[in-house]
Structures are given as structure tokens and as C-alpha cells.
Amino acid sequence: MGMVFSILLLLSGWFISMAAVADQAELLSVHEVKAGFVYNFLLFTAWPPDQPAANPGELPVCVYARGAVADSLLALNGEPVDRLRIRIVLWPEFPGDCRVVYIGASERPRLPLILPLLAKVPALVIAEEEPEPNNGTIIGLFEENHKIAFVVNLHAMHEHRLLLSSKLLRLARKTIPAAEQ
Amino acid sequence: MTPIHRPPKRGIKPLSAGILVVCSWVAAADPAKPITERSLEDLLNLQVFSASKFSQRSIEAPSAVTVITANDIKTYGYRTLGEVLRSIRGLYLSYDRNYQYLGVRGGNRPGDYNSRVLLLIDGFRTNDNVYDMAYIDRSFLLDVDLIDRVEFVPGPGSSLYGSNAFFGVINVITRQGRDIGNGEASGEVAGFDTNKQRFSLGHRFENGFDALVSATRYESSGQDLYYPEYAAPDTRYGRADGLDGERQGSLFARFAHGGWTLQSGLTQRRKDIPTGQYDTVFAASGTRTLDREAYVNLEYQSQLTSSTELSARLFYGQYLFNGSYVYPDFRNHDQTHGQWWGGEVKWFSTMLERQKITFGSEFQLNVHQDQYNYDSWSATGNRVENLDDHRDGDRFGFYLQDEIDIVDGLKLNAGLRHDRYSTFGGTINPRLGLVYQPAPATAVKFIYGTAFRAPNVYELYYWAPGPSGQKPNPHLDPESIQTYELAVESHWAGWLFTGSLFRYEIHDLISQSLDPNDGFLVFRNIGEARIDGVGTEIERAWSNGLRLRGSYSWQYGEDTATGRWLINSPKHLVKLNLSAPLCDERLRLGFENQYTSARKTDNGGEADGYFLSNLTLTAQRLMPGVELSASVYNLFDVRYFDPVDAAHRQDMILQDGRNFRLKLTLRF
Numbered sequence: 001m002g003m004v005f006s007i008l009l010l011l012s013g014w015f016i017s018m019a020a021v022a023d024q025a026e027l028l029s030v031h032e033v034k035a036g037f038v039y040n041f042l043l044f045t046a047w048p049p050d051q052p053a054a055n056p057g058e059l060p061v062c063v064y065a066r067g068a069v070a071d072s073l074l075a076l077n078g079e080p081v082d083r084l085r086i087r088i089v090l091w092p093e094f095p096g097d098c099r100v101v102y103i104g105a106s107e108r109p110r111l112p113l114i115l116p117l118l119a120k121v122p123a124l125v126i127a128e129e130e131p132e133p134n135n136g137t138i139i140g141l142f143e144e145n146h147k148i149a150f151v152v153n154l155h156a157m158h159e160h161r162l163l164l165s166s167k168l169l170r171l172a173r174k175t176i177p178a179a180e181q
Numbered sequence: 182m183t184p185i186h187r188p189p190k191r192g193i194k195p196l197s198a199g200i201l202v203v204c205s206w207v208a209a210a211d212p213a214k215p216i217t218e219r220s221l222e223d224l225l226n227l228q229v230f231s232a233s234k235f236s237q238r239s240i241e242a243p244s245a246v247t248v249i250t251a252n253d254i255k256t257y258g259y260r261t262l263g264e265v266l267r268s269i270r271g272l273y274l275s276y277d278r279n280y281q282y283l284g285v286r287g288g289n290r291p292g293d294y295n296s297r298v299l300l301l302i303d304g305f306r307t308n309d310n311v312y313d314m315a316y317i318d319r320s321f322l323l324d325v326d327l328i329d330r331v332e333f334v335p336g337p338g339s340s341l342y343g344s345n346a347f348f349g350v351i352n353v354i355t356r357q358g359r360d361i362g363n364g365e366a367s368g369e370v371a372g373f374d375t376n377k378q379r380f381s382l383g384h385r386f387e388n389g390f391d392a393l394v395s396a397t398r399y400e401s402s403g404q405d406l407y408y409p410e411y412a413a414p415d416t417r418y419g420r421a422d423g424l425d426g427e428r429q430g431s432l433f434a435r436f437a438h439g440g441w442t443l444q445s446g447l448t449q450r451r452k453d454i455p456t457g458q459y460d461t462v463f464a465a466s467g468t469r470t471l472d473r474e475a476y477v478n479l480e481y482q483s484q485l486t487s488s489t490e491l492s493a494r495l496f497y498g499q500y501l502f503n504g505s506y507v508y509p510d511f512r513n514h515d516q517t518h519g520q521w522w523g524g525e526v527k528w529f530s531t532m533l534e535r536q537k538i539t540f541g542s543e544f545q546l547n548v549h550q551d552q553y554n555y556d557s558w559s560a561t562g563n564r565v566e567n568l569d570d571h572r573d574g575d576r577f578g579f580y581l582q583d584e585i586d587i588v589d590g591l592k593l594n595a596g597l598r599h600d601r602y603s604t605f606g607g608t609i610n611p612r613l614g615l616v617y618q619p620a621p622a623t624a625v626k627f628i629y630g631t632a633f634r635a636p637n638v639y640e641l642y643y644w645a646p647g648p649s650g651q652k653p654n655p656h657l658d659p660e661s662i663q664t665y666e667l668a669v670e671s672h673w674a675g676w677l678f679t680g681s682l683f684r685y686e687i688h689d690l691i692s693q694s695l696d697p698n699d700g701f702l703v704f705r706n707i708g709e710a711r712i713d714g715v716g717t718e719i720e721r722a723w724s725n726g727l728r729l730r731g732s733y734s735w736q737y738g739e740d741t742a743t744g745r746w747l748i749n750s751p752k753h754l755v756k757l758n759l760s761a762p763l764c765d766e767r768l769r770l771g772f773e774n775q776y777t778s779a780r781k782t783d784n785g786g787e788a789d790g791y792f793l794s795n796l797t798l799t800a801q802r803l804m805p806g807v808e809l810s811a812s813v814y815n816l817f818d819v820r821y822f823d824p825v826d827a828a829h830r831q832d833m834i835l836q837d838g839r840n841f842r843l844k845l846t847l848r849f
Binding site for chain 2: 029032033035036037039040044066071072074075076079090091093094096109110111112113114116117119120146147148149167168171
């Protein structure tokens, strides 16, 4: 009896999913949109000139995230940014070569353990966060009313010796001035 | 030995065909403009699916989860899942030179087969369907090199996972093809004449298809051992030479595309038993156990609407045990054959304001739960059947969990699951968690929950004739546990701090005892126990690459019927893991220290407390694609013993002294 009940539940799941598919077409997954943001951030970032990449011609984007968002970021592999090509590096042990670091929501509790490794690295540190950007990430991405928004921490930007274009800062939901820290 | 495999009889095919139909529907959805061609303004205005929680909540619990990563496994040179788990706050191991047994917060009765923890691989339940055992030694389905991370959730998990999630849930998350790159070849040599090889291929293709296949082979001659309990002329003066061998092989494959993941694993381990367990002839070769487990797990995850996700799985598992025991005139064969399949569907929805609802249903059909036992007499060639027990059965469960944001900074996590077994009937298990965040970096959690463990087929139906035989008890009820826990998690000045205070109350514990009426051993729901404890953990990473994780836990477990301290239940556990970069990150040193305090043994003795230190040096940047590591285990050659069950003449068993391992991994 129980098994029959369970199979019925299983099947009803499929019917619901079929009915719901129509809803899906015009919506983009949050992970794809986040990857789009990351790509745009790279276009508006200037790295310190005295820090050439370990591999010429490459822009290493390091990803500390699991699941769908990591998959979406992987799709950026090989995309051009100026004269460089994006290279996605998953879970690097030595983030010293990273020029961009993406920290997913799943790693939020471990943020205090990841950030110290990035202290002297000239990398654009992006994290999925609650609206308030946490200690030390430059850009915080968050979701609000089914849209993605971001905040910029200028203090962290200076710490990592990066420059973000004024256009990026203008579109940020909020910029946290260096003095506030 | 002849494996007793039969192909699955029924029904996986039509169901998976149904899933495929749905899949093709989803795939037909219109591909949008490439995301790299959209401007920031455009992106800011896009409507998105609400944040996916499935991928993040492999184990969601309002309790303090510990995570061990692939890096930790490498840095500290862990060889088995058991060693990984031993580094976690409140966990400890014991080993009787046959299997490794996991103790959780003071609960690890000798003779129990790890049935009070649930061990999942990417959500697949690996506990077999006869002994309900979680295999954490080399009979674990997965090579530890293929683990991406291990999550341990202490406390009751039955409100979400059903049976066995009694003391905690271990979820092992596997590496993916993309983590491998193209391929890896790894070889190791170690003390006690041990060698291991692994070959893995993995890749994520342009179209998103991710594949990983891997094979492992392991062989160890083991040690020459001495047991003073057998120090007599007719038992070779207690010497068991060349009887500690172990052989193991495993295969693993994982394929993923879109929302689909198909994975399969097979492992087989043979362990020689040097201890004279079950009164077998001491120091005679041929007493050994063989375990083989295999599984297939097909999973589908999909975002149905902007606020609803669906995940579904179909699974198939198979377990074979073949024990061979040498007696003076005959050889006893104890065999088990388990086979099962089932499915699970889970919905996750944020449809209601400030609520996250999970609703799911799971069923499992136990096609075979068979136990055999026979003696083969060497002189006559006769075969005497002792047991030929064939069982099947089923279980199903459904569950509901809701996480409610009551006000900002206060969350209620409430879950309830009903399980129904063909053997004993039904049980309902709730869990309530209240999470209060007084500041962004601090969380205070209160958790109340119950959990159960269903009586397993071995306890219900195993039958062994003879003077000290065992009789079945088909009327066993499930064991249950009630727990209360207060936990605090906080980030402060770069430190991660976790503290917890808990009480476990265990009822109807299934215990083996002697029936005075007929002299048979029988399992009964007679045990009652209580464990109280506190635990604390700190973790920190420094910008120079130094990492530290330390924990201390105190627990006291008491048999509430007798008022006595529980057997194999240490009061103090201390762990300190330190990892440091050397020579500009070219080398990494992993230094692990553990203290386990004294434990009472089955016969009223005491196994002394001990310090254990392991040291691993890993070189990852000597040459591109080459990784070399050297480990010394039990660095200070400490002599320490683990309590073992009454099937041994020994009260406790000496563990490995100082030993080493060298490992080379090539990536291509």
C-alpha cells in the first residue's frame, strides 16, 4: 500500500513539473545571470599594472562555489576580456594567481577562512551575500524581488589595489566608502 | 566464493522512460541571448528564478555542521573515510582488525555495526539492507581520493532522512569530471607491505556533459601480531603471523548533464581476521570476511517555477557478505545477500512569503534480505545447513519541513517525517530548530528532535543453532532517541567558533542478551541510555597560509538501567589540526593530533587514553602535474588499544604503531 502511495506521489511530481515548464521559458536562472554580472564586472575593472598574470594572455577567474553557479561560471571559460581570455579555476589551493575570485553562497560560513588567503592578492573578490557586504569582499551580489543587485566595498577595492569604473559604481545599489570601515 | 547475484526483477525501465519524456520537454525551452552579450543595465532588470537552495543544502540542518574538504584529505593524508571522520569534533574510531566502527559523542557499543549513523554518497543511502551498516573502512564504496567534501551533521536526522539518522548524518559529496581535468594516476606504497593504485579519467565537455570514471586497487599484507590472551603452546604462543592481509578494489563512474546525474559504484574488500574472533582456530589462515557493495543512483533536479524546485532519484543497491571461519574440524560460512531499489521525490518551494518548504516522499523495496549459514566438514566433505533465511520487505516515508523567518534574525525550522516498515509498522519523528541571530556573525540555535533506527534483518531473523546459539526475534521495535541541543556559532576577529551543549536520551535500545529459559542469545529492546555533553570548536586561516582547526568535547554516557558508564565511550576527545605552508607554498605540512580518553571495555576493564599524532608533507608545486606526499602515522609510536565486542577472547585490541606512506599523483 505504502509503495503504491509513494509511486503515485512520484508520478504526480512529474505531472506538476510538466505543467510548470511553460512558466520557465522567459525566466533565466539566477546562476546564469550571476555569471553575466561577473563577466560585466571584468569589463569594468582595472588591475594594478605591476602584477602580470602567471600565464600571459589569460585572466584566471577562481571559483569557490558548488552546484549550478559553478556550472554557469564555467561557461565563461575562454570568453575574451580585452586582450585576455578567461580561464576558470575551480577550488584553487593557491589563490595567489587569481585575478578574480568568486565565492558562492554555500561557502558563506567559511568566508573567514577563505578571505585571509586573498589578503595580498590583487583580485576582484565577489561573493554571494546578504545585502550587507561582509568583511573584505569587494562586490557583494544579492537577490531582491527576483532581480540581482550588487554592492561595492570601496575600502576592500583599495586594499586589493583595484580600480572599478565609475559606471560600475553608479549602478551599484550601494557603495560602502573607504572611510566607513 | 560464488556471488549470489540476480538481476533486478522489476520496473526501473518504465519509470526512467517517464523521466526522459519530462527531460526532453525541459530541454526544449528557448535558449536566450548569450549572457555575455547583455549589459549591466540589462542584467539588473532581468527577472530571475529565486535562489536555488537544493545545490547548497545537500544537508540542511539547524545544527552545527562540520565540513572536511578534499584539501584536508590531502593535507592530512587520510586513507579511509573513518580517518576523515575521526578528525571531527566528538567522533572517534575503533578497529577490531576486521572493520572500523565510528563512535559519535560517546555512543559506540562494541558489536554494533555502525547502524546508528546514516552514510550518504551524494544523497544515496549506502547503509546496506541486512545489517544497516555504514562502511567507513576500505569497504566504503568510494576511494577517499574521489571525495570532494564530507559533511557531518550531528544529532537526529530522522525527520528528513528516516532510519539510521540516529546519532548523525554523514554526506559524502563526490568530485566531478571537471575537478579531474583530464586524468589522474596515483600510486602509493606504505608500511606493512601495502600498495595502492588509482586511475581516474574525468572531463567536462563543451556541451556541459561531465564524466568521471575511476578504478582503485589496494593490497596490504598487514602485520605480524601477538595476542597474550592466546599465549599457550597449542595456540602458537599467541603469535598471529601473516594473518592481517587486506585486499580491496573499487570502481566508480559519474555522468552528469543538465539536471541529470547518473552515478554508480562497486567495491569489494577482503580482510583476513588475525584475532581468533568467534572462537575460531587462533593463528590458522582462512578466517576472513568479504564485503561487496554496488549501487546505481539516477538523479534529476529541476527548477520548475520561479519559486519551486524538484529533485527526484531512482536507486538500486546490492550487498554481499561472505564470512569464512575456520574451526578445528570444519569451516563455517556465513553469507548475506541484500538487494534493493527505490525512489525519492522532493519539492522545495519559496512560494509562501518568508517560508522555505520542503516536501518529499521516499520508498524502498527490499528484494532480497537473505542470510545463509552452513558448515563444511573437511573430513567427510559434508555440508551442514544452519540457516537459509530469505526475506523481503519494503519501507516508505514522507516528510515535510518548513523554515520560517519569524522576524528578522529569528528562524524556526520545523520538520516531521512518517516512516512505515513492513517489519514493525510506523513511526513519526519531528525536529524543531530555533535559530536566533543577535548579530550578523553570530547564531544561537536550539534543536529538539527525535530519531529512530529500525530493527534490521540480522537482528530480527538471524538464527544460529548450538549451545551458545542465537535465536530470532521478529517482534523487535525500533530504537529511538530524543535529543536537546543548544549551539552557538560565531565569527570573531577571524576566528570561527562553535560551541554546543546537548543531552541524548535513548530508549528501547536493541541489545543482545541471554534468554534464561533456553540459553539462546536474542536481541531485545531492553537498553536505555543517556548521554550528556559539551563540545567546542575553533577554526582559523591566516593570510600567510597557516590553518588551524581544534576541538574539545566532553561527554558522559550512562546506561540508565544500571547507572553504569557506557562501554567504549570516552569522556574527553581533543582534536588539533594544523597545516602550514613551507618554502613559499611549494610544500605543505599537515600535523594532526588527537587525544581520546580512557574507555571502559566489555569485561569491565579499561582501555587507556592515548595521544595520536600524524604528520603529512605534501609537495604540489615541484613540477607541473606532479604531486608527492609523505606521511607518518602514529608519529610517536604510541601503543594504544580499542575495546572490542564479546566475540573476541581479547577485551581490547592493539592498534597500529608508527607507519608511513609515500604517495605520488600525476595529472595529465
